[in-house]
Amino acid sequence: MTKDLTTSTISRQNILNNNLALEKIESTLALGGICWCDKTFFTKTQVAQILTIDERTIDRYIESHKDELIKNGYKIIKGKELKSFKEYVDDMNVVDISRAPSLGIFSFRTVLNIAMLVTESEKAKLIRSKILDIVLDVMVQKSGGHTKYINQRDEDYLPSAYKEYNYRKEFTEALNLYLDANKWKYAKYTNRIYEIVFLENAAEYKKILTLTEKDCVRQTMYAEVLNAIASFEHGLAIEMKQASEKLERKLTTDEMDKLIESASQNPYLVPHIHDARAKMASRDLCFRDALHNKLEAYIQSVPQSDFDKFLGETSKSLEERLSDPETLAVFKRLKDR
Template identity: 45%
Template sequence: MNDLTVSNVERQNVLNNRYAVEALQDNLGFAGMLFEGEYRFTKKMVADFYEVDLSTINRYISQYEEELKYNGYFLCRGKLLKELKLQFGHVINEMTKTTQLGLFSFRAVLNMGMLLTESEKAKQVRAWILDIVISTINKRAGGGTKYINTRDMDFLPAAIEEDNYRKNFTTAVGKCVQGHKTFKYAQVTDLIYQAVFKEKAKEYRALLRLDKDDNVRRTLYAEVLRCISSFENGIGFAIEAEYKENGGEQLSLERVKELITEQEQSPAMQPFTYDARSKMASRDVAFRDVFHNNIAGYLRAVTPEEFDRFIGDKSIDFDEIMELPENKEVLKRLKQADDEE
């Protein structure tokens, strides 16, 4: 993870991960006021906790108001403020005539800790946050994140779909493209990978620290697999059509490269490639602590719903599901699928 004080995406990836936030709340030892079903904290409480002046907290609120409000900071007014004073007047120690009071949720407290550069306490909290986030993700992912993509219930249908389209693609390349059978599959596959997520298989392997026996496609998110499926299906069709049009003359690798570039730039394909790049760039930073420099421009914060899909109640144990008798043949197919790189 990058420096939390400078990266809004990194901060939001922490705050959108409710499993990590819950673990932090259980262990931070910062008691607030349980009000309206949620713990609340005044600006003075936050200033005291981080061992800074109240003026420092006010300055950061002014500078990062939108971000802090998004994560639970708000001005308590009217009837709500009256109820708060009745319950916690002895705690907040505010004048009776006060008409509004800034309150932090626990997420907003963490948010402030990820922003404060003047506070040694905040620096310690940031280090602790990173440890808790990493351990929480690893624990909920079953001990590692290399195959965290398979915990998404959409992965298996996408993998089966991709395997089917892959056969059409390899048949077209084998019959209609010049070159050594093994090498040309690897070369064309690399061209497609570069078109979809701007990395060759070798580069991707290095970033994810994959072993030589690891299948690249087993590590790809469902949306990336579907984009590759669409790409391979379209390219396979284009290769075979031109092969027939040329009277059975095989296409050169350079011509295939041109076809791939045309498809990458196609308005029909661009929404799929944008989505695939965004999902890969963003999720790999959040879940695998892997930064894809070539698609850094597509980076965004992972949503709370995505955390649920991969490490929450909506995630699945892929290995357990594949042990079911009806999935044995599917697993065999996926294991035997070529991974020409």
């Protein structure tokens, strides 16, 4: 999947949703602008000057990418808003603003958005290069340079990992008690669940994330993915027990395969599975620069809340969380259930 900012909507939006990086980009580029209503805006004339392009070029991009630009702060003001804005504007920066019935203005995010779209400008190309450098620096700084375990910075990770560990034990015990198969059944059916939840087996997943043989796959998974796996394991363990007791014998592998196939189409599980796929595909591409080819159809832009979750004030390393009394209290409540 391309990450060329001029052609990839998702790559552009992942940058524009990253408020931590935007703050650094704004202070570094120092593009100026007009402070109005406690925010910085730019007129079309100013944007054209910044990118050294004709205003008609900007008009073409507004026409072709209108929805995207509006989403990222482009707006047309008129009436009282326009009258208020005129008080902050030097007439030399805007053509005929005194007689204009309306005016299109660009937020800082919109200016970056335009710079990521324009192919006719060398200045825009330089800005794109600077943007990518800053985004990478912020990612390294905030994650401590270890994106392999960036999933563990989510405050929901540890409770989800703990619950999944318990359901994992329940599932492996069920395989032992209710399935008539060889010793490879644990790895086989673990991979089967992975393939249903995120369409990859453990070996494929490790290769995509460039994990070593010693790396534990589940320690790199997001809370939502662990929750989907845990739900699947828990449901299968119960169904295996019920089916085995009804038949008064252990299940065959064919019977087990039918249970798994039925569970994969369970209407209660399907939404959680699709959510897990979208979260894994989108976050790994954004935070780990890892593309899950089999999940490409699920890739979306990463929302602002995810940047806060994994890089912002509420994110912490696993070591910090394990020393947090509130986290330990959560574990105690889970253990006492």
